[in-house]
Each structure stands twice: as C-alpha cells, then as structure tokens.
Amino acid sequence: MSNLFNxxxxxxxQSFLSKxxxxxxxxxxxxxxxxxxxxxxxxxxxxxxxxxxxxSESEEQNFYVEDGIVEFKDNTLSVLTSSIFDLKNADxxxxxxxxxxxxxxxxKDNIDDQKRFLLNHKVEVLKSISIN
Amino acid sequence: xxxxxxxxxxxxxxxxxxxxTKAMKMVAAAKLRKAQENAEKGRPYSExxxxxxxxxxxxxxxxxxxPKLLVGTGEEKVHLCIVLTADRGLCGGFNTNIIKKAxxxxxxxxxxxKTLKIITVGSKGYDQLKRQYKSYIVENISFKESKNINxxxxxxxxxxxIEKFEKNEFDVCAIFYNKFKNVxxxxxxxQQIVPLNEDKDDKDDSNNDNDYExxxxxxxxxxxxxxxxISTQIFKAMLENSASEQGSRMTAMDNATRNAGELVDRLTxxxxxxxxxxxxKELIEIISGAESL
Numbered sequence: 445m446s447n448l449f450n451x452x453x454x455x456x457x458q459s460f461l462s463k464x465x466x467x468x469x470x471x472x473x474x475x476x477x478x479x480x481x482x483x484x485x486x487x488x489x490x491x492x493x494x495x496x497x498x499x500s501e502s503e504e505q506n507f508y509v510e511d512g513i514v515e516f517k518d519n520t521l522s523v524l525t526s527s528i529f530d531l532k533n534a535d536x537x538x539x540x541x542x543x544x545x546x547x548x549x550x551x552k553d554n555i556d557d558q559k560r561f562l563l564n565h566k567v568e569v570l571k572s573i574s575i576n
Numbered sequence: 577x578x579x580x581x582x583x584x585x586x587x588x589x590x591x592x593x594x595x596x597t598k599a600m601k602m603v604a605a606a607k608l609r610k611a612q613e614n615a616e617k618g619r620p621y622s623e624x625x626x627x628x629x630x631x632x633x634x635x636x637x638x639x640x641x642x643p644k645l646l647v648g649t650g651e652e653k654v655h656l657c658i659v660l661t662a663d664r665g666l667c668g669g670f671n672t673n674i675i676k677k678a679x680x681x682x683x684x685x686x687x688x689x690k691t692l693k694i695i696t697v698g699s700k701g702y703d704q705l706k707r708q709y710k711s712y713i714v715e716n717i718s719f720k721e722s723k724n725i726n727x728x729x730x731x732x733x734x735x736x737x738i739e740k741f742e743k744n745e746f747d748v749c750a751i752f753y754n755k756f757k758n759v760x761x762x763x764x765x766x767q768q769i770v771p772l773n774e775d776k777d778d779k780d781d782s783n784n785d786n787d788y789e790x791x792x793x794x795x796x797x798x799x800x801x802x803x804x805x806i807s808t809q810i811f812k813a814m815l816e817n818s819a820s821e822q823g824s825r826m827t828a829m830d831n832a833t834r835n836a837g838e839l840v841d842r843l844t845x846x847x848x849x850x851x852x853x854x855x856x857k858e859l860i861e862i863i864s865g866a867e868s869l
Contacts, residue, residue, distance in 0.1 A: 475791055489790070513625075
C-alpha cells in the first residue's frame with residue numbers, strides 16, 4: 445500500500461504546484477502547524493504566515509505563504525493562496541521589503557490583537573528566511 | 577460621378593485602413609492566446625474556492641447568524657452593480673453587449689423603486705453609462721496603467737465592495753462581464769456575488785457525508801473566506817473579460833479587413849471602368865474630329 449497523496453497549490457493567476465507523490469505536508473494553519481499524511485480526515489482551515497513543507501519521495505520543498513485556505517479531501521490537499529514563493533529562489537529585496545512594511549504596519553496604534561499577532565509572526569518568519 | 581483622381585485617393589485610403597485593421601487583428605490574435613491561457617490558468621483557483629465555500633455553507637445550520645455576505649442583509653433595497661468593460665474600443669459589440677445587459681437590469685431596479693448604485697471598471701463602460709446614469713455612478717475605476725490583468729487589481733475592487741458592504745451601503749451586489757465561450761461567441765453575464773447565489777448546489781446532495789473538520793470554527797473561516805471570494809470572482813470576471821475582449825476585437829477586425837477588401841475591389845472596378853470610358857471618349861473625339869476634316 446502506498447502512503448502517497450496529491451497536493452495542488454494554486455494561486456489566482458495559475459496552478460503553482462501539482463504533485464501526486466507526497467507523503468507528508470506540514471502547513472502553518474492559524475491555530476498551529478498541522479502535519480498531513482495520507483487518509484487524514486477531511487479538513488478545512490486557513491493559513492497564517494509561515495512555511496509549507498512538502499515531503500515527497502525524492503525531495504523536500506519549502507514554500508513561504510502569507511495567507512490562504514487549505515482543504516484536504518479524498519487524499520487531495522488543495523492550498524489556495526495569493527502570495528507564495530519557493531524558498532530556494534526567494535528574492536532578498538522582496539523579503540526585506542515585506543519585513544519593513546509589516547513593521548511599519550505594526551507601529552500603527554489602531555490594530556487589533558489578532559492582527560498584531562499575525563504581523564509579529566510574519567516578521568519572525570520572514571527574518572528567519574532572510575538569515576538563511 | 578467622381579473623377580479618376582478622387583477614386584484613386586479613395587482606393588489608397590481604404591487600402592491603408594485595411595492595413596491597420598489587419599495589423600490589429602494580428603495583435604488581437606496574439607493577445608487572445610495569452611489571455612485565453614491566463615483565463616484557463618486562473619480557473620482552478622476560483623473553482624476550488626467555490627467548492628470550499630459550498631462545502632462550508634452546507635455545514636452551516638444556523639442560517640440566522642451566518643455571515644451577512646453569504647446570506648444577505650435580509651433586505652433588497654439597494655443594488656450595487658459592478659460593470660466590467662474594456663479600456664479600449666474597436667472591439668465589435670463587446671462593450672455594447674455588456675452595457676445593454678446592464679441597462680436592462682438597471683431599468684428593472686429603477687422601475688421597482690429600488691436604489692441603484694453603479695461602479696464602472698474600465699473607461700468604456702463609464703463613457704457609455706455617464707450620459708444616462710451619471711447620478712447613479714458612485715465610482716469609476718480604470719486599470720489602464722497595468723499591462724496585464726493581475727490579482728492585485730481585482731483585490732482593490734474587492735476591497736472597495738467589502739468596505740461599502742460593511743458601511744451598509746448596499747444589500748445586493750451583481751457584476752456584469754462577458755464570458756468567453758469561443759473566439760466568435762462571448763456571452764454577457766450577470767452574476768450576483770452578494771449575497772452568494774447558491775444555484776448549483778442541489779446537484780450533489782449525495783456526497784453529504786463529507787464531515788469536515790474545521791479549524792477554527794466554520795463561522796470564522798467563512799467570514800475570512802467570503803471577502804476573498806469576492807476578489808476571486810472579480811478576478812475571474814476580469815480574466816474572462818480580457819479573453820473576450822481580444823476575441824471580439826479579432827473577429828471585428830477580421831470582418832473589417834474583409835469588408836475593406838470588398839470595397840477596394842468595387843472601387844477598382846469603378847476606377848477601371850471610368851478610365852476606359854475616358855479613353856473611349858477621347859478616341860471618339862479624335863476620330864470624329866478627323867472625319868470632319
């Protein structure tokens with residue numbers, strides 16, 4: 445019995461990644477990271493800024509996402525996101541720009557706790573990317 | 577009877593028009609392929625988004641407390657219409673068809689004594705609507721500067737809609753755009769996006785056993801998802817629209833090129849006839865002049 449399932453990552457412009465040989469995917473869901481294996485029960489959740497790790501037989505891929513929705517059903521994991529990039533070809537300028545814009549946002553007074561939490565988290569993740 | 581010189585000028589002018597329409601057709605054909613590709617690439621996203629929302633709304637039992645974007649405000653007094661058109665003309669009936677569709681909807685709203693608000697996206701729609709419906713137009717957006725259709729632009733429109741909804745400025749929102757069927761057929765569409773129209777969901781009642789796990793709960797996911805869905809729908813409409821625009825322009829320019837060709841043929845025959853007539857006339861004059869000597 446194989447323990448592989450499908451993953452589809454789509455953004456509004458195109459299909460970003462489509463694979464049928466992954467055995468584990470770790471997604472940064474809002475309430476904490478979720479590791480998904482084959483035959484996970486159907487789940488819908490949405491993402492916070494973080495890193496999606498896709499483990500397939502041959503390789504491991506890492507993607508940074510800012511937000512999005514995930515749906516797992518019938519052994520297909522669909523990730524809908526409008527902002528995603530592969531960590532391998534991360535653009536340094538873009539990362540540092542995102543950090544500074546998030547920090548600028550943080551310094552405003554009128555943001556609620558949840559937003560502050562998400563922004564802090566985003567800065568953290570982005571900084572960890574820029575160090576590597 | 578136009579003189580030979582006039583005819584010659586006409587022929588040259590029609591020929592140069594033909595050159596322009598031919599070039600425009602080629603450009604439209606090249607752009608069409610790209611727009612079509614983009615529209616196809618964008619489809620999975622909106623389809624998946626729809627699926628997720630469908631599954632979510634099925635699992636919501638408490639309709640009373642459901643997010644208002646899904647079920648509506650309970651009233652139908654103020655209608656907001658988003659009319660998506662092109663920024664350029666010379667594309668056959670493309671813009672006119674959308675406007676026509678939108679106008680019949682507007683008339684219905686006005687005759688029912690409801691309030692109408694219009695947002696136009698694309699300058700052609702604004703130009704055509706401002707004559708008759710100037711007082712209803714609340715906003716006019718144009719993306720002339722952005723070369724390609726991108727999600728960022730669609731998101732801007734989506735945010736405007738959400739903002740207006742949160743301020744209770746409208747109850748029902750519909751968008752108008754052309755759906756791309758094939759190169760010669762584009763169908764003007766009217767689609768209601770707020771509240772979400774559940775028209776197709778009765779089909780697959782059989783697989784109601786998908787008991788999803790939600791994290792966090794359904795309500796919170798929905799209230800996050802619905803604003804995104806609006807942007808997605810707008811984006812989808814924009815993609816379909818741009819493919820339709822190019823397709824429509826291609827057919828229109830193809831027709832124009834053919835018509836110009838026919839016109840050139842007719843004018844050339846007329847030119848040759850009158851040239852021949854002039855020669856014959858001169859010959860007769862010479863001969864009769866010689867005979868009278």
